[in-house]
Amino acid sequence: MFQFRKSVAALAVAASVAGLSAAMPVGVQAQTLKAVMHSDVKILDPIWTTAYIQRNFGYMVWDTLFAMDEKFAVKPQMVDKYEVSSDKLTWTFTLRDGLEWSNGTPVIAEDCIASIKRWAARDSMGQKMMGSVAGFEAVDAKTFKMKMKEPYGLVLESLGKPSSNVPFMMPKKTAETDPATQIKVEDVIGSGPFVFVASEWKPGEKVVFTKNAKYKPRAEPASGLAGGKVVNVARVEWIAMPDVQTQVAAIQNGEIDMIEAPGHDLLPLLGKDKNIKLFDSNPLGNQYVMRFNQLSKPFDNAKIRHAVMVAFGQEDFLKATIGDSKYYKTCKPVFICGTPLASEDGMKDVLNQNAAKAKELLKEAGYDGTPIVLLQSTDLQVLTNLAPVAKQQLEAAGFKVDLQSSDWQTVVARRVKKDPPAQGGWHAMLTSWVAADILNPVMAGFFNSSCDKAMFGWPCDETIEKMRDQFSKETDPAKQKQIALDLQKYWVDHPTHVNLGQWYSPVAMRTNVDGMLTAPVPVFWNITKK
């Protein structure tokens, strides 16, 4: 036995020594940050899809005209200066000096115009803005104008939108790709802080980025997604590692430096390791949500949807999914707690888990006992336990519930079906939003109540749409806030969804890694590795 152990050890040492002669020099290895992200990168076009991993990929390679800092203020990023005419109908943007694409060609105004158009064709906030845009004009290589048909209050918020779809600036040739078609691998050329190394991209294995030597960071210190994007490592590798247990073992063993989203049940194990630290890079976190399908009875009835809000209490949902109260927070306001529009106005009588009151409301609303087809996804740990809690609280209020379980991708496919629930459709499903996606009623997709054009669930409510429109066209922030509050009060009685609390997912990293920024998206500039 001893002989065998000696042999294995010798073999391993020999292999390790041989391993040191790997193609990558030792210096580069030390300057390489290896991270496991929440998903593998399969698609390279962050405009074509809204998936978060593509958004994160986009922040590595491309830059934005504006960006949101850690205090939710939108700051110029590629833009040097901007001005708006006194009638608020002409916006003039001037790019910073010396901006270049990673292939060495300069970034020009025409690139930005084409990029805004492509983004706006895909993004709901962009579409809303373009409804008020009369046209664009390139004044010179660095300056362009955006002319409006009417004053629009969310120009900066739209161009500095932090999450999917982010208006990334791309070269004109790339940005002229049909918005419904993915850009090509060879077109992944950005002016962002990193360069995507296409030759080393192995789907299912790793994505490699190197520092963009041509990138010119802003002079201001980095803050959130804004400020100087100073890159302190030579290379970043996103390693595809689907098994969470293996991720933990790999970071404990020093084979990787960072895990973007370690499972909550594994956090105590990581927290005990003196070589690993947990860092909450996104203090806004995420929000759990139950979405109604308003095409079918009984949720076509606003009073019954309101009864659900009365029946629900957030704490049980959060305990069942996240567990440790360090990583969750009950939050009644529908706009994320801690952000400018958050308010408890109108929320006093809901989300108190008041089953008796909900029963009364159901009786008044004439609920006929139709079983609620509630979709449960069973393969995403952060979502699995939501549906059983929802079932329990709904049943306590007098609903009949038909819980139907499947994997998440089946839920994703099923939730876009408009068929009646008995024929493969659905009544309600549970999901989670990244807070950065739901900071205002125009950005938050679940408020879109434009019937067929709305997201799955297809709410159809003229009042909500009118208020969203007012919000987008209002240029005074105080008045915008008032509209958001009025909308929340109206929404409580006519809910499109129910907010079920906020939760947080810290990043796990080795203690020799430092400088990660607090931002709604995990970004890799400013990070150092000793």
Next chain:
Amino acid sequence: MLDFIARRLVAIIPVLAVVAVLVFLMLRLTPGDPAAVIAGDNATSDQIADIREKLGLNLPIWQQFGIWIGNMLQGNFGESFFFKKTVAELIAQRVEPTLALALCTLIFAVAISVPIGVAAAYKQGSAFDRSVMAFSVLGFSMPTFVIGYCLIYVFAIELGWLPVQGYVRIAVNFGQFFERMILPSITLSVGFIALIARITRASVLEVLNEDYIRTARAKGLSNRVVLMRHALRNAAVPIMTVIGLGIAILIGGAVVTESVYGLPGLGRLTVEAVLSRDFPTIQTVILLFSVVYVVINLLIDISYTLFDPRIRY
């Protein structure tokens, strides 16, 4: 013999045709919409419909099938819905880790299981025999991922001898390739060793009671010669059959092992493709596995003639 091989190769065609139809229909009948997966969580119904049209998923099923089969016959396996790469490219990138894992496992498993199976038969009823049988039950019963996690904990985390995960291509660095293959191969071979050892023991035991073994012993041949030349050779046909059938277990086990050890092989590609409903990739990978399975069993059939001269095709 050549006739037999030609007939068997021709017989692959209907097998593949049945597999192709079944895989295609099963994927279309199971719930899931690749367009919705690609579009992401914030997508509108219009965006999803756009993507569905681009991928040709709004065509009638028979038309989709016709296009796929037509392309396959021309050697075009299609393009992955997710990666802007052809399925052939994806498979080419992923085949090396799986092939390396399968070969290492096969070599390791056969090298361990056959000798211990023979020894257990020879020492029937002894403590060694009982230990082999106990290991066999345990090895066959333990899920692959549990074995993987246990080995990672002991050899990577506690002892620090081997890396937890990852794959380095042979051409890049043989040393790193080798150290990253040790734990996955052991993990995957445990069940295989248990199966082969048990069958080897049973086959050899049966042969050991034959008259010609008694005759060989009566001639004064040593135990080693009796066991290796007479007993094992005559017991080889069922052992080879089990090794052939075990390839299916190996393919199934590779899916789990590749996930546990972060090996970017065909097993993981299959899981990723299934989870994201990447139809062209799933269809091609399953067809590939079917071809591999059929060809390996053909090779096993041919190998029978080496061990038993009475078998002729």
